[in-house]
Amino acid sequence: MTVAASFEIRFTRYLLPDGREAADLPSFASDPRALVPDYRAMVFMRALDAKAVAMQRTGQIGTYASTLGKEAIDAGIGRVLHKEDVLLPSYRESGVLMLRGVSPHRTLLYWGGDERGNVFPESPRDFPFNVPIGTQLPHAAGVAYAMKLRKEPRVALVMCGDGATSKGDFYEAMNAAGVWQLPLVIVAVNNHYAISVPRHMQTKAQTIAQKAIAAGIDCEQVDGNDLIAVRDGVGRAVEKARTGGGPTLVEALTYRLSDHTTADDATRYRSAEEVAQHWKEEPILRLRTWLHAKGAWAQEQEQALAKDAAVHVQKMVQAYLETPPPGPEQMFEHLYASLPKQYIGQVTQLTEEAESHVEHHAG
Amino acid sequence: MSNITLVEGINLALTRAMQDDESVVVLGEDVGLNGGVFRATAGLQQRFGRERVADTPLAEGLIAGMAVGMAAEGLKPVAEIQFAGFAYLAIDQILNHAGRLRHRTQGRLSCPMVLRTPCGAGIHAPEHHSESPEAMFAHIPGIRVVYPSSPAKAYGLLLAAIQDPDPVVFLEPSRLYRRFKEEVVDDGAPLPLDKAFVVREGTDVTFVAWGAMLHEALEAADELAADGLFAEVIDLATLKPIDFDTVLASVKKTGRCVVITEAPRTCSLASEISANISEQALLNLLAPVERVTAFDTVTPMFRLEEKYMPDSARIIAAARKVMEYQ
Numbered sequence: 001m002t003v004a005a006s007f008e009i010r011f012t013r014y015l016l017p018d019g020r021e022a023a024d025l026p027s028f029a030s031d032p033r034a035l036v037p038d039y040r041a042m043v044f045m046r047a048l049d050a051k052a053v054a055m056q057r058t059g060q061i062g063t064y065a066s067t068l069g070k071e072a073i074d075a076g077i078g079r080v081l082h083k084e085d086v087l088l089p090s091y092r093e094s095g096v097l098m099l100r101g102v103s104p105h106r107t108l109l110y111w112g113g114d115e116r117g118n119v120f121p122e123s124p125r126d127f128p129f130n131v132p133i134g135t136q137l138p139h140a141a142g143v144a145y146a147m148k149l150r151k152e153p154r155v156a157l158v159m160c161g162d163g164a165t166s167k168g169d170f171y172e173a174m175n176a177a178g179v180w181q182l183p184l185v186i187v188a189v190n191n192h193y194a195i196s197v198p199r200h201m202q203t204k205a206q207t208i209a210q211k212a213i214a215a216g217i218d219c220e221q222v223d224g225n226d227l228i229a230v231r232d233g234v235g236r237a238v239e240k241a242r243t244g245g246g247p248t249l250v251e252a253l254t255y256r257l258s259d260h261t262t263a264d265d266a267t268r269y270r271s272a273e274e275v276a277q278h279w280k281e282e283p284i285l286r287l288r289t290w291l292h293a294k295g296a297w298a299q300e301q302e303q304a305l306a307k308d309a310a311v312h313v314q315k316m317v318q319a320y321l322e323t324p325p326p327g328p329e330q331m332f333e334h335l336y337a338s339l340p341k342q343y344i345g346q347v348t349q350l351t352e353e354a355e356s357h358v359e360h361h362a363g
Numbered sequence: 364m365s366n367i368t369l370v371e372g373i374n375l376a377l378t379r380a381m382q383d384d385e386s387v388v389v390l391g392e393d394v395g396l397n398g399g400v401f402r403a404t405a406g407l408q409q410r411f412g413r414e415r416v417a418d419t420p421l422a423e424g425l426i427a428g429m430a431v432g433m434a435a436e437g438l439k440p441v442a443e444i445q446f447a448g449f450a451y452l453a454i455d456q457i458l459n460h461a462g463r464l465r466h467r468t469q470g471r472l473s474c475p476m477v478l479r480t481p482c483g484a485g486i487h488a489p490e491h492h493s494e495s496p497e498a499m500f501a502h503i504p505g506i507r508v509v510y511p512s513s514p515a516k517a518y519g520l521l522l523a524a525i526q527d528p529d530p531v532v533f534l535e536p537s538r539l540y541r542r543f544k545e546e547v548v549d550d551g552a553p554l555p556l557d558k559a560f561v562v563r564e565g566t567d568v569t570f571v572a573w574g575a576m577l578h579e580a581l582e583a584a585d586e587l588a589a590d591g592l593f594a595e596v597i598d599l600a601t602l603k604p605i606d607f608d609t610v611l612a613s614v615k616k617t618g619r620c621v622v623i624t625e626a627p628r629t630c631s632l633a634s635e636i637s638a639n640i641s642e643q644a645l646l647n648l649l650a651p652v653e654r655v656t657a658f659d660t661v662t663p664m665f666r667l668e669e670k671y672m673p674d675s676a677r678i679i680a681a682a683r684k685v686m687e688y689q
Contacts (some may be wrong), residue, residue, distance in 0.1 A: 142432020
């Protein structure tokens with residue numbers, strides 16, 4: 001017997017959970033002050049996230065999927081993508097969208113039950129939040145195909161969770177990206193839970209990254225709680241894709257510190273001890289400790305940042321609350337480029353009902 | 364002007380669309396060098412290259428999902444699903460994404476794609492190769508469903524589907540692919556979508572049909588005419604949205620209607636059409652609307668397919684029933 005194929009999976013980590021350096025840093029991190037904007041973005045993401053959870057609890061938005069614990073992944077990806085690239089998010093990627101320039105009040109609108117939460121004037125080619133698991137991966141292959149066909153130096157970056165990697169869509173897209181060497185980067189955010197089902201029940205594979213081996217494409221694991229590792233790993237994958245080097249799967253290891261959504265209660269399926277253990281590895285404290293140690297960040301700045309974040313979050317909340325609900329005719333407005341006349345009767349019925357409802361209440 | 368078959372009409376429309384608009388791309392299983400298992404894409408890859416006529420890995424969900432991504436990014440993909448029986452895997456992408464991308468982004472992104480697939484029975488094909496899923500597609504908001512019945516309709520309606528800014532599921536009657544020829548002018552002119560065609564005028568009963576069943580309806584109309592009964596025959600052509608104006612105008616004239624579909628009866632488009640006629644033309648009716656459909660069974664393997672598909676005899680029986688109703 002001979003060996004027909006073998007593989008190894010690289011794991012990248014620069015910062016240990018306690019903020020000490022685990023390896024020589026990549027050049028973009030040689031001046032720690034250059035990473036302060038990333039840190040600020042991460043703190044803002046967490047502040048907005050906490051507010052969104054509170055707003056769900058008080059009935060101001062609907063079910064919300066928290067981003068708690070994945071801030072380094074979102075900030076790192078947001079930092080390495082170019083404006084002209086296309087992001088295809090799942091439903092938990094509001095942090096990346098913020099760095100794409102999309103006003104965070106859109107996130108509140110989306111979870112507040114309003115399609116206008118998917119209107120991204122600041123990043124108009126990016127895909128909307130994607131709730132069905134993994135279905136965005138074939139879209140990403142199509143987007144990347146279009147970019148390659150037109151010989152554009154652009155990249156499609158698609159994000160999914162560990163649960164999505166069990167779906168055919170994940171493998172089908174990865175496989176196609178390999179065949180055509182598409183400019184596609186897949187980031188599998190492994191937060192160790194698909195609602196209640198833990199990572200080890202999702203697959204027997206030692207890593208999620210290695211699923212790419214079967215598709216013949218490059219892959220690696222990064223510590224998703226280490227901003228420098230995310231920027232390095234995803235950044236290399238994005239630039240490789242941009243310069244014709246083909247697709248990559250990056251598995252970003254993190255831990256979902258929140259419930260799956262506000263409709264979930266994670267205490268039903270995991271222990272407080274387990275969660276407490278993972279809080280010791282969370283990304284914001286790790287980066288802050290490192291920045292402190294490097295003299296790039298001071299306690300006074302932390303207080304000022306917390307204040308800034310609170311003010312900005314409040315502005316976003318205001319922008320959301322001041323957006324009046326859409327009129328009922330919105331259901332038909334963008335159903336087709338122009339509404340076939342066959343549906344005009346239904347629009348009339350809807351608007352007449354709305355008017356008689358108003359009259360009823362006025363009367 | 365050339366005398367061509369329906370599948371040649373498809374090929375001619377694809378060629379014309381790819382020639383006129385470089386954003387049009389074709390993708391699917393075996394569509395490249397092989398030209399598709401029915402040869403609908405024959406010669407396209409040789410002419411337009413491997414990037415614009417792409418053989419995909421064997422995965423229907425991928426084909427539909429990639430088309431969504433391509434369309435959102437500005438291409439006009441024409442995706443082929445090899446047989447309708449395999450299109451069910453694509454329904455997730457059509458329902459959850461193609462049909463709602465424009466709405467859920469409030470017009471920011473759109474999905475000008477076409478999903479073509481041969482469907483229907485009558486060609487002695489293996490199991491799962493003879494399905495009639497048009498009602499399932501017609502139930503999906505935000506898309507169009509188109510079903511040609513002749514070479515000229517295939518050419519003009521496919522051009523229209525490719526030019527349409529929204530997703531179109533384009534169902535092709537495989538039984539008619541090579542059944543007859545028709546003169547088709549390759550002038551690049553689309554036929555109108557959302558519009559039914561009166562293909563034969565009559566006074567006594569209205570037949571509504573599409574695809575292969577249109578020809579059963581025409582055959583029935585011929586036989587009835589010999590007995591002095593004159594059926595008006597409508598080719599529905601676009602199954603979503605349905606041109607009820609044309610259907611209702613005809614029913615108001617004849618007072619009787621038989622709707623014919625090759626698909627199973629329950630929740631079929633025949634049921635939808637019948638319901639609309641009841642709602643909007645009840646007092647014009649001289650008899651209840653009759654549905655001539657396949658049975659509520661699975662599509663049988665081909666030894667029984669002739670018994671499964673409605674034929675002109677069943678249509679004639681239904682026509683006599685509505686004529687004799689008192």
